[in-house]
Amino acid sequence: MPPKTLTKAEEQIMQVLWSVGKGFSRDILEALPQPKPHQNTVGTILKILQDKGFVGTNLVGRNHEYFALVSKEEYSKSSVKSLVKGYFDGSFSNMVSFFVKEKNLSVEELEKLLLQMKKQKK
Template identity: 30%
Template sequence: MKPTESEMEILQVLWEKGESSVRQVHEELNKKDVGYTATLKLMQIMLDKGIVSRDTSAKTHLYKAILSKEHTQHTFLDKMINTVYNGSTARLVMQALGNKRTSKEEIELIKEYLNTL
């Protein structure tokens, strides 16, 4: 199952904050002018799709991400490498490093990582 862009925004909140109510997620998303009912509806759809779970034992229902951040990132990255970069990881890395937003610290971390491979 592949979350939509809007669902990814909700997952990012749940991964960062942990189990949260619709109101808590909405408050984080509200910085982007998202309506409460839109957040609620989207989280209900995500529940139906099996992307999140819901604890209804208290008055305020709490939602939790079922998909792990790592699994989701891996799935999206694989799809992007295959569709945008024709299966070439090297092209993806060169494009990412060539965008001039990579800090010196990040480049050093990448070098260390490559040396361990």
């Protein structure tokens, strides 16, 4: 489980690393959408991500090559659990009910979820 949560800027950097696998700060900067942050900002965020335990580095010559230490799936799982705990009293059914009430989840999608859950029981 990831040690901490990510800010929006940190998550944006992690999305790039999860997508490309590994890269130097300039590669990460190039992969970010416009408006791009300053190179120093990317470096600072990468350092924070290292301190939080999300990113590791390899020294290649004089440059640091960055890679994710926490998988996207691991972080997603932790984030969803935190969301459910914080906003839905720890109940996944309360979360699903919320999305149904808000019309964000159709009957067809609910049926697909039920079918998926039935398959996993086997």
